[in-house]
Amino acid sequence: MLRFIEDLQLISPSQSVLVALSGGIDSVSLLNVLLQIHKKLKFRVFAAHLNHMLRHSATRDENFVKDLCRDLNIELYVERVNVIDFCRENGLGIEEGARKLRYEFLERAKNALHCDVIALAHNLNDLVETIIHRMARGTGPTGLVCMKPKTDDRIRPFLYIKRSEIESYAKRRNLNYVEDETNLDIKYTRNYIRHQVIPMLRKINPSIEEALFQLHLSCLMLEEHVERFIERQRTIESDRRIIFSIRELDMFQIIELIKRATEKFGERLEFEHVRQFLQHLHDSSWTLRLSKKLWLEKSFELVCVEKEHTKIESMDITHPGLYDFNGWLFKVSEDVESELFAFVKLPILLRTRKQGDRIESKKLKDLLIEARIPSFLRNEMPLVFEDDIILWVPYVYVDERLKNRIKNDNFAILNLLNDPMRFILELRKEAG
Template identity: 30%
Template sequence: MLPLSQFQDFIKKNELFTSGNKILLAVSGGKDSVLMMHLFKALGVNIGVAHCNFGLRLDEAQRDENFVRLLADAHDLPFYVTHFETKKYAAENKISTQMVARILRYAWFEEIRLANGYDYIALAQHQNDAIETVLINLIRGTGISGLHGILPKRDRLIRPLLFLNREQINDIIEEDNIAFVEDSSNLSTNYTRNKLRLQVIPHLQEINPNLEKTFAENIARFTALENFLDLQVVQLRTEILIRKSDGWYLSLTEIVKLNPQKFLLYELLKPFHFTAPVVEEILNSLGAVSGTHFFSLSHQAIINRTDLVIVEKNASMLLNQFIHPSAAKTNFGDYTISLRYSTEIKFEIDAAKAFVSADKLIFPLVLRKWQNGDKFIPLGMRFPKKVSDFFIDEKVPLHLKHNTPILVNGNGEIIWIAGMRQDNRYKLSTATKKVAIFELENN
């Protein structure tokens, strides 16, 4: 008999979906997914069936596709199918067949969900799958999140069979005489998951006959612990990771006080995609000179005197921009430089503006970031000064040094360190006939 009451209780307890939702079922044709389809059908839920043919088992794969198609037709359900060149994709991208199959199927399920108005995608993973996932994560290395294995619900994916184990599913299939197809690859030990299923877990069950129940209880504890820690990290991040206009600031003093230090710093920096080895490198470099850089895929962290400053990596990868006489606005990273002209010879004391004798400009001008060796004559001074020394005097953080727009004349002379100081050679004088007015704006 179908375990409808347990099925309903599990859905309700985990808030998997509501009665008005439309659910897309991932059905391979095996026992698990076929049972899932029968349970949804018995509840009267609005469902559709999706099947992936990975082309890995030739005639058997086609048999599975035909079976699922007939099953959907017999129950008058919408049926969606796709074919993948899995081995070709794996070879081209140099990743495992299993990983490719996972990537392709989840991407396709989401396409079908969006295109046909489904609210969730249901996967037929059960308690034994959850055990295997935890063991795989432990073998490969994992944090706390890897210890909860498979969650009943994550984003648009739901797993409504996690209240059952493999033996229970087999009994239900046999008792109700439910037709299914067997995937011969499940008996192959070429795959890590199958090795655990066929060669490792049976020995663990000899030690603990209630292995599924024990793991389910452990997974529940790990999930609760992860939720608790997430709340603590969110609170800590709010308290000590300060958002400013030019990036995120984390006091080095606060980093030193963290306990456990490596774990908490890793969690604090997780939204910026820093890996555990990079976090360890940061901790080993807290006494390093100002300007030491660390990188993730999306961000860079910079030790700047008393803080670790995190900025988007792309912010420091700025291309030179050319300014022509008619250019009204020019974008440079997070800034825009506007240009206008006036015959009224006057200026304002405003760091965001530069008032330049237009007759001294040699176009095209160049807008670029600071380079080693740059020099200029700060307004009001007579002798050149290194831009790097000027930045130090002005206490400009290193990440801002690299992102500050430098306006350069056609002859190579610096006209303006935008937003900070104009060059004395380009100030207005009694000989000025026309004023070029540059203005810096934040995007």
């Protein structure tokens, strides 16, 4: 444990460590080990216990933890929560709801006790059970990483230690702990995997834990490779969309970028979405709904993950100032302040395209395609009207009358300060 913590830098000198203490053998052993080494590594130890109120013995566990921490002179933070009511109100399963409440509680405890990291007692058996659960539920290779020794402010010093080793340690140290009788109830998925699935797998491979540990490490290395790739990849991000070029990318890289973009909007990329995407990968343009309010769209060599949002359809510009039209930022002033600008007579109208819009003899739709404007921008691009005539469509069209105008008192200057298209052009240039 000491070497593991030092090698992976799980705990730094002078830090305060909060142990998630259920009272079971794993968490009690973790607390004991940390107390054995805390003086050498110069960190402080605290504890937190959440009473889930799921069983009659929950109060017994709470009292046991209180007595243990008092005897060890460990400061303890305790809360009670009704998991059943919470799950019923939020439509969650007991395991999922309890996990959500537990992690929220630990953050509160960490803040209340001014701790730096939270120590969780997950061990190799827990990791194996989670891998099997995810495999059964369906996941990609990076999804099999499941847990890491360190994730943000959470550390798992026991992660690569077998439960049998922990039990042996507890016996040698004569540690007292409480047993959770629900651990034998196979109606819970994790217990079913532990007591039914793993024993059957052990008949095929007696070293099933080591085999899945090897799989975990391989997936962890793959995840690290993916992280480095994503850090190098240029993307355009805003609060409503993420855009990237798929030129020169393989299918795995594309899917990983879509997955990360989807996660940033709080959603999960399902296998059915991946399957549909791969079916249409070589189509020039198409749209796929990822969730109720999230869309995936491909246009030319670009992929966009976009959150549903309200679009401005028209805007009257009557006086100098700043105007945000669907992310296209204009400024009306007396001076030229941008590379893209036009001399205009106020008032002017900005509006999005409508069916049947034409410029001279051409359909606006065709002009947008010729200019390689991505489909996800076309319905919110500004058309600049003066006296009911389209004078300017940025990056697409400039009327001859604008080209011949010069700065004088009769004209205001419409500066295009910022817009999503200029970043797309940079992205295309970088992608070659």
